[in-house]
Amino acid sequence: MPPQHVIDSFKNVVDFYYCMGIPCARMWPHWPKRDPLPLEKANQEAFGYASRAYNLLPPFIKQAYIDMVAGLPFTGRDLFTRAYIAGNRP
Secondary structure (H helix, E strand, C coil): CCCHHHHHHCCCCEEEEEECCEEEEEECCCCCCCCCCHHHHHHHHHHHHHHHHHHHCCHHHHHHHHHHCCCCCCCHHHHHHHHHHHCCCC
């Protein structure tokens, strides 16, 4: 293995590890940037709008969403966003 200062200088670029006692190094995966496809962009915009809209809800409406998900593994924000994306808009 290279010295620790070399390993530290490659943090989040190269991963140094041992595999069956053999020192190994591998690059962290990266994907080239690309423009989103039209449907991806539409979904991103809808998700962003829903996220911002939840912040503008009055507290009693937010509490209603929180009450609806009591005992479930997601949040009131999740339910609101899911309903908006699914087309259940006010």
